[in-house]
Amino acid sequence: MEREKPLIVITGPTAAGKTDFSIKLAKVIGGEIISADSMQVYRELNIGTDKILPDRMEGIPHHLIDVVDPDEYFSVADFVREADKVIEKVRKKGKFPLIVGGTAFYIRALLYGLSTLPSADENIRRDLNKLSTEELYNSLRDIDPVYASKINKTDRKRVIRALEVYKLTGKPLSSFKLPEEPRYEFYGYFLYRNRDELYRRINNRVDSQIERGLVQEARKLLSYGKEITAFQALGYKEMLPYIEGKVSLEEVVRNLKRRTRRFAKRQFTWFRKEKGFKWINLSEIPEEKVIDIIKDDLRKGGVL
Incomplete structure (x- = not known):
């Protein structure tokens, strides 16, 4: 029986060049791309997520992009479930599933699985959503300071989930341990660049997003309300103060560049x-050489 294709995981910091590289790799080894980006699953979030458009895909199928509407809830468990389905389909074609993106929590959950957590409770969520993000975070800090210290205090989605778990189980989310054994055989590559080059690429990306209409995209998303996930996401939450006339566009751009570097x-x-x-430094190693490195790893592993 033929051995199943392992996953090839291409990740790294934002603006490192994962998208373009993964297309080149997929064409060389015969793969399809499964996005591991927690924001690209949402329709209409195009410019702020730097979502790849069909004319740039070069014929390589891309999955788990534009899956749900901006006001729908999409959890990491949803991602794992849907990614598992796509992986099975890609393998049946005899192709490599390429997991590409920078959402670390999604990637780890796919590779290792999730701890056994209770399902969402809409009644609890409805009550929690009546509170401000600051009130929610202060509550989380009281009951689970360990988890609170690991997330951004403005990440409303994760704060609410942690409070929900506590209300359902009486245990802090940090007490639930993630599995240590991988669910899939995988080859992982963290692509990065020298800091000066990476920061320059981040700044150029933000400038390009503004030129392409990020402000207008954020205005359009307001029709769904301020509480949607998009307005807790990098690239969109920074636009709100400008849209509301509280700060200048120049200040918003500076803030977005700074926050993207921190991310x-x-x-x-x-x-x-x-x-x-x-770990592979794209500032020092050409992409063609990186592809050779990956091909060599796959050959040594007996899967290419």
Whole structure:
């Protein structure tokens, strides 16, 4: 019986060049791309997420992009369930599933699974959503300071989930341990660049997003309300003060660039703790050489 294709995980900080590289890799080894980006699952969030458009896909199928509307709830458990289905379909074609994106929690959940947590409770969620993000975070800090210290205090979605778990179980979310054994065989690659180059790419990306209409995209999303996930996401929450006339566009752009650099730092920090990832500096190693490295790894593993 033929061995199943392993997952190939391409991750790294925002603006490192994961998207373009993954297309080149997929064309060379025969793969399809499964997005591991928690914001690209939402329709209409195009510019702020730097979502790849069909004319840039070069014929490579992309999955788990534009899955739900902006006002729908999409959890990490939803992602794992849907990704599992796509992986099975891609493998049946005899192709490599390429997991591509920078949402570390999604990637880890897919590779290792989730701890046994209770399902969402709409009544609890409805009550929690009546409170401000600051009130919610203060409550979380009281009951689970460990988890509260690990997330952004403005990440309303995760704060609510942690409070929901506590209300349902009486236990802090930090007490639930994640599995340690992988669910899939995988080859992981963390692609990054030298700091100066990465920061320059981040700044250029933000400038390009503004030119392409990020402000207008954020205005349009307001029709769904301020409480949707988009307005807790990098690239959109920074637009609100400008749309509401509280700050200048120049200040918003500076703030977005600064927060994006901080986000990239957190991505480095997260993946330093992850096992099984080979770190590759795209500032020093050409993409063609990186593809050769991956092909060599797959050959040594007997899967290419």
